[in-house]
Amino acid sequence: MNSEKRGPGFYVLTAFFVLFVLFLYGPLTTIFILSFQGPNGGLTFPMNGTSLRWFQNLLFEQQAVGDFGGAFSRSLVLGLMTMLTTVVVSLLAGLAFRRRFVGSGPLFYLTIASLIVPSILISLGIGLAFNVFGLEPAWYSSAFGAHLTWTLPFGLLIMFAVFNRFNPAYEEAARDLGASPWQTFAHVVLPIILPSLIGVGLFGFTLSYDEFARTLMTSGSFNTLPLEIYGMTTNVTTPVLYALGTVTTVFSMAVILVALATIAVLRKRRARRIAG
Amino acid sequence: MTLSRIAPYLQATPLTAILAAFLVLPIATIVMVSFWDYDSIQIFPAFVFTNYEETISSPVTWNTYLNTLKYTVIVWAVTLVIGFWVAYYLAFHIRSATAQMVLFLVCTIPFLTSNIIRMISWIPFLGRNGLLNQTLMTMGVIDQPLEFLLFSDFAVVLAMVHLYTLFMVTPIFNTLMRIDRALIEAARDAGANAWQILTNVIIPLAKPGIAIGSIFVVTLVMGDFITVRFMSGGQSASVGLMMANQIALLQYPAAAANAVILLILVLLLVGGILRIVNIRREL
Numbered sequence: 368m369n370s371e372k373r374g375p376g377f378y379v380l381t382a383f384f385v386l387f388v389l390f391l392y393g394p395l396t397t398i399f400i401l402s403f404q405g406p407n408g409g410l411t412f413p414m415n416g417t418s419l420r421w422f423q424n425l426l427f428e429q430q431a432v433g434d435f436g437g438a439f440s441r442s443l444v445l446g447l448m449t450m451l452t453t454v455v456v457s458l459l460a461g462l463a464f465r466r467r468f469v470g471s472g473p474l475f476y477l478t479i480a481s482l483i484v485p486s487i488l489i490s491l492g493i494g495l496a497f498n499v500f501g502l503e504p505a506w507y508s509s510a511f512g513a514h515l516t517w518t519l520p521f522g523l524l525i526m527f528a529v530f531n532r533f534n535p536a537y538e539e540a541a542r543d544l545g546a547s548p549w550q551t552f553a554h555v556v557l558p559i560i561l562p563s564l565i566g567v568g569l570f571g572f573t574l575s576y577d578e579f580a581r582t583l584m585t586s587g588s589f590n591t592l593p594l595e596i597y598g599m600t601t602n603v604t605t606p607v608l609y610a611l612g613t614v615t616t617v618f619s620m621a622v623i624l625v626a627l628a629t630i631a632v633l634r635k636r637r638a639r640r641i642a643g
Numbered sequence: 644m645t646l647s648r649i650a651p652y653l654q655a656t657p658l659t660a661i662l663a664a665f666l667v668l669p670i671a672t673i674v675m676v677s678f679w680d681y682d683s684i685q686i687f688p689a690f691v692f693t694n695y696e697e698t699i700s701s702p703v704t705w706n707t708y709l710n711t712l713k714y715t716v717i718v719w720a721v722t723l724v725i726g727f728w729v730a731y732y733l734a735f736h737i738r739s740a741t742a743q744m745v746l747f748l749v750c751t752i753p754f755l756t757s758n759i760i761r762m763i764s765w766i767p768f769l770g771r772n773g774l775l776n777q778t779l780m781t782m783g784v785i786d787q788p789l790e791f792l793l794f795s796d797f798a799v800v801l802a803m804v805h806l807y808t809l810f811m812v813t814p815i816f817n818t819l820m821r822i823d824r825a826l827i828e829a830a831r832d833a834g835a836n837a838w839q840i841l842t843n844v845i846i847p848l849a850k851p852g853i854a855i856g857s858i859f860v861v862t863l864v865m866g867d868f869i870t871v872r873f874m875s876g877g878q879s880a881s882v883g884l885m886m887a888n889q890i891a892l893l894q895y896p897a898a899a900a901n902a903v904i905l906l907i908l909v910l911l912l913v914g915g916i917l918r919i920v921n922i923r924r925e926l
Contacts, residue, residue: 387750460658468652471655477662483913484670484866486866492902577757593757596759600759615757616757
């Protein structure tokens with residue numbers, strides 16, 4: 368495996384891996400291309416000329432059904448709310464789990480259960496609970512809570528991975544130098560784990576931004592973007608559907624790339640500081 | 644001193660509160676409502692077993708559960724094979740840490756984009772006039788478009804594999820990366836061939852990752868309704884879809900009884916996986 372010569376296994380698996388990547392990205396690429404379909408083109412190939420007609424239609428014209436702008440801004444705000452809450456709550460819980468406390472076992476299993484319980488159960492349960500308590504479900508209350516049950520377990524697992532590798536000698540050194548617990552946290556722990564927190568935030572935002580099943584029964588009277596897109600699939604038969612797919616995917620990709628670039632910059636800066 | 648003793652409790656409070664409000668309470672509500680009664684316009688508090696009786700006695704339910712289990716087994720087997728070899732390739736054949744990281748990100752980025760759009764993206768591929776049919780017809784392999792490609796069980800399984808394989812790749816990759824390379828060297832020095840190293844060293848050590856990936860895939864497929872609805876074009880059934888339909892008809896107690904049965908089944912499957920493989924040291 369680590370021998371110098373590549374065996375035949377390497378080439379077979381390389382081909383397999385390339386096929387897998389094609390399988391992952393191929394379909395997305397086709398709708399990306401088809402979203403530039405000409406004004407008279409349809410939902411499948413061949414391309415009938417190229418145009419920006421469908422983007423224009425999506426962004427500037429009144430759709431027969433739905434409200435793309437409103438859905439997008441709701442999803443954006445909800446994603447940011449989920450992101451901030453996920454970062455703060457996972458960080459606090461991650462810190463708590465570094466020490467023993469009564470109930471840490473059950474809380475851990477509860478968090479894992481949150482990952483295992485099927486989304487539709489969460490959706491139905493929260494919808495019913497709001498109904499029973501006479502509350503009006505809304506994207507910023509019930510759907511927000513539903514998204515957190517999906518993002519928090521990921522956040523906590525990432526924090527576990529971070530603190531398992533965290534060297535407590537740094538904190539001890541800070542304490543020996545007279546730093547208060549808050550100073551130790553703010554000037555020593557936080558800078559070290561910052562790249563991972565950005566990772567938690569990325570998960571929090573993107574998982575919420577794309578969540579469908581958990582939003583279905585909890586969003587109340589206004590749709591989030593995935594619900595809006597789903598609604599369009601049953602009503603819309605023009606490439607404007609692909610234009611919407613392209614726009615939201617490009618947006619997701621941009622968010623992911625910005626987060627990854629920030630992490631890379633932080634890592635590099637730290638490496639330079641340690642070296643210098 | 645006292646502050647540092649209560650600190651973990653304060654730090655764990657937000658997580659506990661959120662999970663209590665949005666996980667425990669909703670599931671308790673589902674269990675409660677599963678015993679309620681309903682008519683065509685409303686639900687009302689009661690303590691009846693009719694929802695369970697009707698669910699269990701209906702052959703439709705049994706067929707739906709069997710169909711869901713069929714999807715689960717097929718998708719699990721396919722994602723396991725693909726996920727294992729992708730993770731294996733990344734962990735053992737890619738030598739530079741940077742290349743490893745980049746390729747791993749290439750595999751995980753789609754996980755952070757919209758599932759619905761990834762499903763829609765199969766339409767121009769598999770449709771009656773889609774790329775695949777056009778290509779096959781141009782090549783002369785077929786002279787009629789294949790109808791089973793889209794809106795069929797095949798499409799459902801394909802889309803699920805597309806969506807969920809990443810949940811297999813990541814945990815298996817994690818465990819493979821933690822295998823001490825000296826163990827593999829030792830096995831080779833002791834005369835093991837590549838196949839023996841794989842079956843006697845690598846796979847046993849990868850079991851926790853395989854188990855975690857399996858739990859993800861099994862629970863995702865068991866609860867899925869949107870992939871089944873969209874990719875089968877409404878022609879196939881799954882438990883999640885049956886629940887979604889009951890919800891749409893406002894038959895909440897029936898949906899709740901179904902939810903309780905589904906939850907028990909999922910927990911049994913997860914418990915079964917945990918019995919075979921101990922994942923504790925992974926967490």
